[in-house]
Amino acid sequence: MKYIKIILLFTLMFSFQVKAQDLMKSSDLSTVKVDYLSDADIAKIRTQLQNNNMTIDEAEAMILSKGMSAAEFSKLKARVNEKTVAKKNTENPVVKKKDSGRAHDKILNNKVKDSANALIFGSELFDNPTLNFEPDSNLATPMNYILGPGDELQVSVYGVQEYNASIPVSVEGKISIQYVGQISVAGISIEAATQKIKAAIAKVYSTVRSGQSQVSVSLSRIRTIKITIVGGKQPGNYSISSLATVYNALHLAGGPGKNGSYRNIELIRNNKVYKNIDIYRFLVKGDQSDNVALKENDVIRIPVYAQRVTVEGEVKRPGIFEMKKGEKFSDLLNFASGFNEFAYTASVNVLQKTGKEFKVLDINESEFSSYLPKSGDVFRITKILNRFENRIKIDGAVFRPDYYSYTEGMRISDLITRAEGLKEDAYTKRARIIRLKSDLTTEIVNVDLASALSGDLSADIELKREDEVTVYSILDFREEYKITIDGEVKNPGVYDYYDNLTLNDLVVQVGGLTGSASKRVEIARMIKSDEIDDTNPKRIELVELEITADNNEQVKNFVLKPFDVINIRRMAVYEKPQMVTITGAVAYPGKYVLANKKESVYNVVMRAGGLTSVANLEGMKIKRPIKEEQINEIKRVDLNLSKNDTLKENLTKKLKEELKYVTIPVDWKKIVKDKEHYSNVTLFPEDEIEITTLNEGVKVTGNVLLNSEIPYRSGKGFKYYINAVGGVDSKGWKKKAYIIYPNGKAAVTGSFLFFRSYPKVTPDSQIVVPEKPETKKMTTGEWVSIGSVITSLALLIVTAFK
Structure with a gap:
């Protein structure tokens, strides 16, 4: 008996699988x-x-008609959808958060910004992709919601007995509950359906x-209804959620078309106008009373506008506006959100069209509430x-110019009081008023x-509107006095002059004297006179003083005058020790101070202990740094080059960055x-004497077969x-x-007629073979041209001597 049950179970499962595999x-x-x-x-x-x-939703009716119970179909649907989601998540690793609301079909429609109708007030509401009027599926089930085929109810029994199933409303408008039977729910509200289901259970x-036990009924899935939109930018039939509203449908259709009305949209239900929709009520006031819910087979008709x-x-919102019959200009101004801060509000200019031409009207502010556009x-x-x-201005020597x-x-006097009074430097004998006359020209009143x-x-x-009052300052009439100090001070330059300024004051102001300042001071002072004295050849007056160089405070404190030029002279003898460097094969290499003004190479070498036994007598040279002044002199030389020629620039760059010094050969013997x-x-500061060590080799470099x-x-x-290095290569010259030579000298190969003389070679010298310059070979055509010219010349000569 046990084996028979097992065989029957396997047979039953096999039949399940066969039917599942051939579901359709x-x-x-x-x-x-x-x-x-x-x-x-x-x-x-x-x-x-x-x-x-x-x-699976589209196959629901067929599967149920073949005998599958609603509960089993709910399980099948859950497993099929579960697999679908799993597959999508496998293909795309980004897992989206599950929506906690009831299920419904997503209705999408791509939006393209309508630039042609952008000025029409309200058009931005429907062509903006970021806006959406999609109904919220997370809201509680509306009790007045009318059920229909395609809806799905979640029926639960909880308490002593339990039952839970998602039951779709069939095409006949019925739901099928296990052990209870079929219940007709189409065409009644969710509240009435709940009572009916409870009674049947x-x-x-x-x-x-x-x-x-208690019974709970809720709406788990919302059906899709079909509506028609006429007159929109994208007219046609739309499948949308049964919770969708008029604005949701209008958004899907892109709103009214080019000539469509925004204020007289008709919602037609059962072949009658159910509602007139005025979108301006929502745009201006936020009133959504026109945003009613849609039903199956509703028609939204958008007629053409009556007047725009x-x-x-x-104005704060310029554009094109649609007007209803009886609306005034004040209503239009409200649609445009009123005047902005810079608007002229006393009157408005209107360009109006007649049957033949244009005409212009002016609407005064008192007519805003009566004029019919x-x-x-x-x-x-x-x-x-x-x-x-009512503007007036004051500036100059007052405390609050404005x-x-x-x-x-x-x-x-009233204006000066408002400006907090005159400053201490105010010039009270005269003030100026620039006044605007009636013909818009200006005049000055003193x-x-x-x-x-x-x-x-x-x-x-008495003042007038737009007067500009200027109060002068006595400081405006004073010349700006300066004084100049130069020479052996820490901060020479031009400084402001003050009354009773003395030499001591100025020396302290510029940071004091330098250590090289002498006792001699020369002051150049301008000569002032109302008469020309031709007998006096002096252009300036010179004042010579003596000061104590190590003390900034002098016994005689000389009072300076405007535009004086003070020059602190330098000591006749004031030179800091300067050094040269000696490197290489000497007994004591290093830095040495120039002991006298004509310190020679021989003296410094002897002070360094003389040459060592390994010194190369022919390898002594002096490296002298290239000064900045020498580079600047090269820059100043006019080489008469073209603007694009970089020869001078390259030369100065090479001197500054690559060479950095010049070489002076020394013949020690x-x-x-x-x-x-x-x-x-005679050596200069920063010179470097270099004595090479004796090297009994000769370097050969350049365009030779082997640099060695x-x-x-x-x-x-x-x-x-x-x-010895294999001779010159194909490019060698x-x-x-x-x-x-080791001391920096160079010698070149000389030639006379067919004889060539080569320079003498010494130890530690370097032979360089340069590269031949590139020469352009003549083409066959050029040779032919030369031959033709020679032939022509030969014929000319022969003809001339006949």
């Missing part, structure tokens, strides 16, 4: 148990649905009748004038300020024999060393080869 073709699905289906079976069902271009579940007007200029009117709101009706309000009868402030009404003149020899040069150093052999000449 099977005629009986009443025995299918979703809990026994494997993941592979669910995958096959999903494949069948995809092959038939169906979703109570007949089957005894604990519900007794109150030991344009508002331009100084006409279709095509263009209202132009201009700016206020850039002028003031603009002030003008009142009739205001006088100069005021005796002292008399005006003392109470003299004839001087305290000649110096030892004759101290007056020209090689025994060949041992020196007495009596061997130039060619020997070039041949042998006749221009040269040699660099």
Whole structure:
């Protein structure tokens, strides 16, 4: 018996799998148990649905008609959707948060910014992709919601007995509850359906009748309804949520079309106008009373507009507005959010169209509430004038120079009182008023300020609008005095002059004297005279003083005058010790101070202990740094180059960054024999004497086969060393080869007729073979041209001598 039960169980499961694998073709699905289906079976069902271009929701009616219970279908649907989500999450690793609201089909429509109708008031509400009027699925179930096919109810029994299932409303408008049967719910509200379902369940579940169990009914999925939109930017039939409203549908259709009305949109239900929608009520007041819910087969009709007007200029929201019959200009101004801060509000200019031409009207402020705009009117709101009706200005030597309000009868003393009075440096004998005359030209009015402030009404003149009062300062009339100090002070320059300024004061102000200052001071002073004295050739007056150089405070404190030029002289003898450097093969290399003004090479070498036994007598040279002044002199030389030629720039850059010093060759043997020899040069500060160590090799570099150093052999000449490295290469220019000696001297190869003389080679010298310059070979055509010219010349000569 046990084996028979097992065989029957396997047979039953096999039949479940067979029917699951052929879900679309099977005629009986009443025995299918979703809990026994494997993941592979669910995958096959999903494949069948995809092959038939169906979703599980679209296949619901067919599956239920083949005998599958609503509870089993709910399980099947959950597993199929679970697999779908899992697959999507596998393809895209970003996991989206699950929506906690009830399910409904997402209605999407791509929005494109409508630049052509951007000026129409309200158009931005519908063509902005960031705006959306999609209904909120997280709201509580509305009790007046009318159920229909496609809705899905969540029915739960909890307490002593339990039951829980998601039950769809069938196309016949019924729901099927296990053990209870079918209940018709279409066309009634969710509240009425709840009472009906509770009553039906109570007949089957005894604990519900007794109150030991409770029944809960909620809307778990919202159906999709179909509506029609006529006159929109994207008219047509739309499938939207049954909770959708008029604004949601209008947003999907892109709002009214180019000539569509924003204020008389009709919602037609059952072939009658159910509601007239005025979008301006929402745009201006935020009133959503027109945003009513939609029903199946509703039609939204957007007729053409009746009249539109344009508002331009100084309003907060310029644009094109639609007007209803009976609305005034004040209503239009409200739509445009009123005038802005710079608008001229006394009147508004209107450009109006007649049957033949244009005409212009002016609407005064008193007519705003009575004027009826006409279709095509263009209202132009201009700016206020850039002028003031009560402005007056004061500047100069007062404590608060600024603009002030003008009142009739205001006088100069009143304005000065408002400006907190005169400053101490005010010039009271005269003040100036720049006045704007009636013809907009200006005039100057002079005021005796002292008399005006003392109470003299004839001087305290009455001001006018736009007057500009200027109070002078006595400092404006003073020349700006300066004084100059130069020479041996820490901060020479030009300084301000003050009354009673002395030499001691100025010396302290500039930081005092330097250590090289002498006792001699020279002061140059300008000569002032009302008469020309031709007998006096002096241009200035010179004053010579003696001071104590180590004390900034002098016994005789000389009083200075404006524009004096003070020069503190330098001591006749004041030189800081300066050094040169000696490196290489000497006994004591290092830095040495120049002991006298004509310190020579020989003296410094002897002070360094003389040459060592390994010194190369022919390898002594002096490196002298290139001064900044020398580079500047090269810059100042005019080489008559083109603007694009960088020769001078490259030369100065090479001197400053690459060479940095010049080399002076020294012949030590000649110096030892004759101290007056020209090689025994006088050294300059920062010079470097370099004595190389004896090296019995000769370097050969440049365009030779092998750059190398060949041992020196007495009596061997130039060619020997070039041949020792394999000779010159294909680019080598042998006749221009040269040699660099250890002391920095250089010698080149010379030639006379067919004879060539090469320079003498010494130990530690360097032979350099340069590269031949590139020459352009003549083409065949050029040779032919030369031949033609020679032939022509030959014929000409022959003809001439016949």
